[in-house]
Amino acid sequence: LRAVDVIERKRDGLELSPEEIDLFVSRYSRGEIPDYQAAALAMAVFLRGMSPAETLALTRAMRDSGEVLDLSTIPGPKVDKHSTGGVGDKTSLILAPLAAACGVVVPMISGRGLGHTGGTLDKLESIPGFRTDLTLGQLRSVLEQCGVALVGQTPEIAPADRRLYALRDVTATVESLPLIAASIMSKKMAEGISALVLDVKTGDGAFLPDAADARALAQAMIDIGRGLGCRVTALLTDMEQPLGRGLGNALEVAECLEVLRGEGPPDTRALSVELAARMVHLGGLETSLEAARERVGRALEGGHGLARFRRVVELQGGDPRICDEPGRLPRSRDRIELRAERRGFVTRLACRAVGRAIMLLGAGRETVDGTIDAAVGLVLHKKVGDPVEMGEPFLTAHVNDRRRLDEALGILASALEIDEGPPPAAPLVREVAT
C-alpha cells in the first residue's frame, strides 16, 4: 500500500477501505507518512467527503494510535459529555460534578477555546492553582476519589488526532464534517466510557451555524458511537444568543458556582440539569429520563453538585475557597456599561459577534498560540425576549487591556437589536437524536 494511491483514490471520490485508512493513520502517527501527504489527503477528504464506514474507520484508527483508558476497576457507569462549542457555554463545570454526585463516573478530557468560542480548560484555569495537565495516572486517582476529573488532552490520548488537527489548522481543512466527527470521537472513545451525551450547538454562535449541518454532525457522531460500542445521545441546542449571563473565563466560573448553589440564570441551569440527567439515564442509573431529571434536581438542591465541584477543585490543586467566596476569582480593573438606545424588547444578541468581542477584550484566542486574560469578559443584563428601557444598561464589560476596546464595544453596540414587540420564544433544546 502506497500513501499516494490512497490519496488518489480519495481524490477520485472512491471509498477507502478500513485497511487503507488504518495503515495511513498508523503510518502517519509513527512519522512514516509525511505531513504533505496527510495534507493532500485531508484536502481530498474535505472536498470529496467520507462515508459513515470511512469515518468510523478513521475514528477507530486515531483512537488506537494511543492509549485507551480502562476504568473498569472504578465502580459505576463511565459517561462523558461533549459540546461542539459556543459562547458562554459553561455547562461542563456544572453537569460533571452534578452527574458524579448522582453516581456517574465522569472522565472529562476537554480542550481550549479558539476564535469566538470558549474552552473548558481556559475556564477551569481561571481558578487559582487549578491544574488541568494531569497524567493519566493522576486522572485515574482523581476519578477514584471523587468520581469526576476535568483535564486536558494528554500526549497518550489519540496522538494521530493531535498531529492531524494541528495540520488541518494550517491547511484550511478544519471545517470538514467527517474530520470533525472523527477528531471529537477519537478522543472521547479513548476515555473508556460506555455512554456519551453530545451537546451540538446550532445557530449564529455555533461552530456549524446551520441546523442541517449540526444535525448531520450529530448523526455522524452517533453512528461512530454505535460502531464502537458506545451509547450516544445528541441534543441540538440553541446558540443564537450566548448561554447565561457571564461570558469570559472567571465570569463563567462564577456563574457555574451560582447555578451549583441553586441560583444563576435559568437557561444555564436548565441545560446543565438536562445534560446531566441524560448522562444519568444513559449510564443506566435511572430507567426513565424523568426519574434521572428528578435525581439530578435533588443533587443540585442538596448542594451535592457544589460539594463535588469543591472536591475536584481541591484534588486538582485549585483553591476550593472560590466555591464560597467567588470574589477570590480574578477580577478586571475596569467596568464599562453599555446602555440601550431605545426602549422595547431585545430581539437579537448576535452571538458570533458577541463571542468575537469577548475575544478582542482578551478572554479568547485569535490563534492557537495566543494568551488569554481570565478576568475579562461581559455580564449580560438583558437577554433575548427581555424588556428594556431607553438608557438602561444591557451589559457590563469587564476590561483590562484597552488596545482593542473600541473595536469590541462597537461590535457589541451593533450586536443588540431592540424591537417594539417581543420575539417568538425559542426552545433551548431544539432536537434530540439517538
Place this chain on the structure above:
Amino acid sequence: LRAVDVIERKRDGLELSPEEIDLFVSRYSRGEIPDYQAAALAMAVFLRGMSPAETLALTRAMRDSGEVLDLSTIPGPKVDKHSTGGVGDKTSLILAPLAAACGVVVPMISGRGLGHTGGTLDKLESIPGFRTDLTLGQLRSVLEQCGVALVGQTPEIAPADRRLYALRDVTATVESLPLIAASIMSKKMAEGISALVLDVKTGDGAFLPDAADARALAQAMIDIGRGLGCRVTALLTDMEQPLGRGLGNALEVAECLEVLRGEGPPDTRALSVELAARMVHLGGLETSLEAARERVGRALEGGHGLARFRRVVELQGGDPRICDEPGRLPRSRDRIELRAERRGFVTRLACRAVGRAIMLLGAGRETVDGTIDAAVGLVLHKKVGDPVEMGEPFLTAHVNDRRRLDEALGILASALEIDEGPPPAAPLVREVAT
C-alpha cells in the same frame, strides 16, 4: 497574506488574485511556506481547477522563481518545441538540428521519461559520452557555436516548478490540466524564446488520451504563451500507435539518424519536418508555412540537419562517429521475434501497452529514481494499416534483462490486433491550434 487563507479561498472555488499566487509561489520557493501547505493547495487546485488568469499567474511566478535566459546576443529567432510525451516520440533529435540548420536558435531544455513514455534526455544519453547536464554558460556556448543545444533542466531554471513537481508526484496531484500547463510553460518561458511549437499527443499512448483534454491543455498553453509574449502553435498529433519503428533509447537514436540521412519511417520523418517547419515559420524566417516546409526539406536532403546533429553531439561531449556508424550505439545481447498468429491487416497496436512493455524490458522507468538500459527496446516491422502474413514477424524485441521478459512479451502479443480488412487511415496531425 496568510498561506492558509489562500488555500481556503481555492478550496471554496474562488479565483485567486495574481498577487496571492505570486506571494504563495515565491514564499514556497524560498522555503517560507512548507510542503504541507503547498500539497493542500495543489489538491484544492486539482479538484477546483484554475482560471486562465490564475494559470498564467502561476506560470509567471514559477518562471520568475529562477533565471530567465537572455539570448539576445545570439543572432536569429529563438524557438523551441515541446511534446507532451508518447511512445517512440523521438522528433526532438531530428527537428532541433534541422531547424538550427535553417537559421533557428533552439535552446532545448528537456526532461526524462517516466512510466510508458520516453524522455529526450534518456535517448541522448544512449550516445556514448553525451552530456546533458550542462550549465547555463555551457548551454549558451553550445548555442553560439551550432545554434542548437539539447540539455536537462538546471537548478537555476524554475526552481519552484521543480519543487512543486516533486511534491505533486507523491500527493496524487499530477494529472491537473492547469498544473501541467503551468509546469511545462514555466520552464519553456525561462528559455528566453520568442516562439514555441507544441506537439500535444492524443490517443491511447498519450499522457492525456482524450482528445478534448489534449485540446484543452493545448489551449491553456497557448493562452499562457499569449500572456507572456511568446507565439505558440500547438499540433494535436496521433498517439494511437507508437511513432516510427524504433522504440527504446539507442534504437530511437538510430532511427533519428536514418531520418537525418533522408531515410527512416515516413511518420517520424513527416512529423519531424512538419514541426521543424512550424518552428521556422513561427520564428519568422519564412512568411509562408509552405516555404518553411520547403526550406526544411532542402536542409534535410542536403544533409545539413545531420551535420548540425553531428556538431551538437561533438560539442556536448558525445562520440560523433555514431552519426555515420550507428553500430557504435549500445546494442542488446538478445533479439526475440514475435510472429503474427493470423493473416490480415494490422488494425491496432495498443500504444500504452507497448510503452509499458518497453519499460518492462528496461528501457523506461517505473519510478522517478529508476535506472534504464539504453540498448533495449523494440523494432516494429508492422504498423497500423500494414498487411501481415500468418507467422510473419511483426516486431523484434531487443533484450538484456530477462526478469520481466515474459510479462513484456505477453503484453506485446495482446497489443497487436489483426483483422481481415485495413482500418481507415488516420491523419498523424489531427488539429492545429494557435
